[in-house]
Amino acid sequence: MTDTPIAVVILAAGKGTRMKSDLPKVMHAVAGRPMISHLLDTVSELAPAKVVVVVGPDMDVVTKTVAPHPTCVQADRDGTGGAVKAAASELQGFAGTVLVLYGDTPLVRAETMRNAAAACADGAAVSVLGFQPSHFHQYGRLITDASGALTAIVEARDASPEELDVNLCNSGVMAFDGRHLLGLLDQLDTDNSKGEYYLTDTVRLACAAGHSAAVVEGEEDELLGVNSREDLAVAEAVVQDELRARAMEDGATLVEPATVWFHHDTQLGRDVVVQPNVVFGPGVTVADNVQIKAFSHLEGARVESGAVIGPYARLRPGAQIGVEAHVGNFVEIKNAELGAGAKANHLTYIGDATIGARSNIGAGTITCNYDGFGKYRTTIGAGAFIGSNSALVAPVTIGDGAIVAAGSTIGRDVEKDALSIERAPQVDKPGWAGNFRALKKKD
Secondary structure, three states, X not given: OOOOOEEEEEEOOXXXXXXOOOOOHHHOEEOOEXXXXXXHHHXXXXXXXXXXXXXXXXXXXXXXXXXXXXXXEOOOOOHHHHHHHHOHHHHOOOOOEEEEEEOOOOOOOHHHHHHHHHHHHOOOOEEEEEEOOOOXXXXXXXXXXXXXXXXXXXXXXXXXXXXXXXXXXXXXXXXXXXXXXXXHHHHXXXXXXXXXXXXXXXXXXXXXXXXXXXXXXXXHHHXXXXXXXXXXXXXXXXXXXXXXXXXXXXXXXXXXXXXXXXOOOOEEOOOOEEOOOOEEOOOOEEOOOOXXXXXXEEOOOEEOXXXXXXXXXXXXXXXXXXXXXXXXXXXXXXXXXXXOOOEEEEEEEXXXXXXXXXXXXXXXXXXXXXXXXXXXXXXXXXXXXXXXXOEEEOOEEEOOOOEEOOOOEEOOOEOOOOEEOOOOOOOOOOOHXXXXXXXXXXX
């Protein structure tokens, strides 16, 4: 098996009518990544000699996503056999094992793929990946002889009552001895109720030619085909459970795992504690010993060790949270660095900014970074103190150790260790409130 090269053909031409979407079915995301990208990532573990993706007309978005792998167009969408026929030019002269996968079946494990390919490397002309589902009325049945060899695949609508009692079902995933594949494809016809080329007919044709066909079993959850939004939600749940389990195995604590949602590329360090209802978007890296409190949302952010995030915090792309920094409730940070030990504990927006180590950002502070045309940067030095309800109008620099008084709007640079106050003078009128109330009572 290890010496037998593998070529992979991924069928991705389906429109996904049941998805009711303008987006090709295989481009719908699971854990933030298109289904076909999940599959290609797994396929890469096989170190295949080549990968070919079969697409439909006007599927440029799929072609771009799978690059640099070549694509072939199935112009007529004339069945699974027709799809593999469309890739025949890429398989000419290939004598290894050809593995046929489906772009809408993104959860197949690499080991299962290897097992299907190994059956052909061990002498079968065709191998089919089967499974035993919890319910199987819609699945084709895999019919085997007394020795366990595969003799036919029977579609459910064409099966006899006895065949419907068979609990081994067809996943659609198949592997072929490359020396026989093109010849089997040439023999396919469209003499069936759909008028299509069925790839499953290659089993009957191989057996009729005196070749053997084999069955390899996989697990039901990895062979889920996504044909509807409901199926997509099931696939998402499967992947999220896997990501949660992996995070906990790697040393993170998820207080209520089912409420934490990961992106496929989320990275959590050891002894990270994630409280309930936290969402990780793309591009999040969290170092060791970080606390992420409930109802926080992180995307495109890096959080260094010992930091505390949340509850109800939002880290947007470009957020860099330093060692032991604090980001509290209803604080939003975008394209900004919060230095080591710095704190922004509540009700603050920090955008396009650099906050020095140990600085304190008071409640209600806003970095005014956008004038309707461009974005501008705010720089706050180490150990600075920004009083509550301050507006920092960028571009502006607050020096090390400076203090901005509460309620100030700062539009000019503040030098190191200075106090900056920008307020209207306070005017007090003794007795005015009492007189006002008395006047109103007379009305």
